[in-house]
Amino acid sequence: MAKFKHFLVAAPYYLWIGLFVILPIGLIFIYSFHDLNGHFTLNNYLNFFKNSTYLLMAFNSLCFAIIITFISLIVAYPIAWIISKFQNSRDFLILLVIMPMWINLLLKTYAFIGIFSRNGTLNNLLANLGLGRHQFLFTDIAFILVAVYDQLPFMILPIYNSVIAINHSLINASYDLGASKTQTFWRIIVPLTLPGIKSGVQAIFIPSLSLFMITRLIGGNRVITLGTAIEEHFLSTMNWGMGSTIGVILIIAMILIMLLTKESK
Amino acid sequence: MKKLGSALLGIIVLCSLLCIFNFNLNRNTSGAREKEKVLNLFNWGDYIDPSLIKKFERQTGYRVTIQTFDSNESMIEKIRQGGTTYDLTMPSEYMVEKMRKMNLLKPINHRKIRNLNQIDPLFLNQSFDPKNRYSLPYFWGTLGIIYNDKFIKPNSIKHWKDLWSSKYKNAILLIDSVRDVFAISLISQNQSINTTNLNILHQAEEKLVKLTPNIKAIVADEIKMYMEQEEGYLAVDWSGEAAEMISVNPHLHYFVPEEGSNLWIDSFVIPRTAKHFDAIYKFLNFMSEPENAAQNAKYVGYSTPNRGAKKILPQRVVQQRAFYPSDQTMNHLATYRDLGAKIVEEYNDLYLEFKMARQ
Known part of the structure; x- marks a missing residue:
């Protein structure tokens, strides 16, 4: 009876997970085995691995995702560390980090178009400094910058949480035992914040593999990722099978990343 | 706790009121539907002069609803899946051909169109729809x-x-x-x-x-x-x-x-789901009246296939080789x-x- 009661209480959650997690993933999986005419086929997968376009695209996406994740990490770690040092105002500072997440990504991206364009803020500044106008929009660097900007909070927050959880007596003990600052950092602090780094990497790497809107608005479709291909297959070519196949491959990549960054016990 | 309870009660009351209101609203419109006094347009965004819609409603007493799409592909997908009640839509030529082949269209009765001769023959009888059985050019x-x-x-x-x-x-x-x-x-x-x-x-x-x-x-x-x-x-x-x-x-x-x-030619077509044929032909006739077509072309900015409208449009518009080559x-x-x-x-x-x- 008690078990039944438990089930009743949990039912909405089961329903939620079933409808919005398991069912969609199942549908993607099923679609990925169908061709344009709705017949069963393995060709989508064969196509992905035989066609140099898709492999190159996967490689490109991987490179961009690694670069974006790495830059986010180097930028986010000091920020998280510095914020944690402000005993009194750190909640407020974290709020400042979170605040941009409340603004729609599309709006933020359009703001960057205004900053990067030929008559935009950045070029006006450079021109006033006598450095001339340059092409920023539609370059790889602009794309990476906007992607990092967008993802940064997802890296700062978990690292910050693990930084404030560090027991300071461990750091003091390290100094007392004669460790230098660098040694303390690499041997004590980094291992203690590793869980934060791992969840930050997980939260950024996978979305970066499938970024699509920024590739078009900031990258001008000169940067093509797997996300762009999925968008195109679903919206313009109507080849849902191939789109789903790329989706399944991304899900598998995600599982691999999860396994690689899993807590070792 | 008490506050929470009354807030919850308030929300429930409000929801039920909205439900009743919505139900009444639906009953009224379905009443209108029985009298065949509506026309459901499925159009590209900002692709018709709204004041023409008002004029049509005044002249005929029909109520026009407009829903919009942003690509031929999303349009056909909605119509293919059914459950919609669109009476007229405006696909591009290759999509007309595709819809025709997929049996998603109903033929247009040419005898009911008064101003067919106003359409420039250049845009009629194209390979995507021979003899214009299913489509009527709108803009090009x-x-x-x-x-x-x-x-x-x-x-x-x-x-x-x-x-x-x-x-x-x-x-x-x-x-x-x-x-x-x-x-x-x-x-x-x-x-x-x-x-x-x-x-x-x-x-x-x-x-x-x-x-x-x-x-x-x-x-x-x-x-x-x-x-x-x-x-x-x-x-x-x-x-x-x-x-x-x-x-x-x-x-x-x-x-x-x-x-x-x-x-490219965007054309009026009647999707399989259409119901209000009286309204459809009234609207097609209304839109192919030269002065209405001209007004619409001025608003939308694309080129009109309507010869009568072209005569009414200012010379400087029609003589632009870029838009009327x-x-x-x-x-x-x-x-x-x-x-x-x-x-x-x-x-x-x-x-x-x-x-x-x-x-």
């Missing part, structure tokens, strides 16, 4: 080149092949549309824009890859913004988009290369055909490959 336009005369001397660019010139390094804004991008390459090689020959298609793709150093970006609606703000000075886009840009930045000019281009150029224009799923897939794969190419 072309694919062409837009440039800014501050950066490019007029007449220094005339043909599609000029886009490949090394003068325009990293300059071109390209419309993100498979068929249009291939059309550029195919026409510059004197091939049909509806080719199904895979060899020719591969050659066209190779030629497009050679264009990549000149391409600044492959985007869609944003071209308008970038050209108006002079982020770019050379673009390939559709005539109606160009008309809008030019009205904002007079330094911009649009032209259709004389060797040929795509002619000479007969000689018109003869070189071609519409897209629906090439079937297999060839379309080939186009798409090659297009993706082209986009992947880096200079």
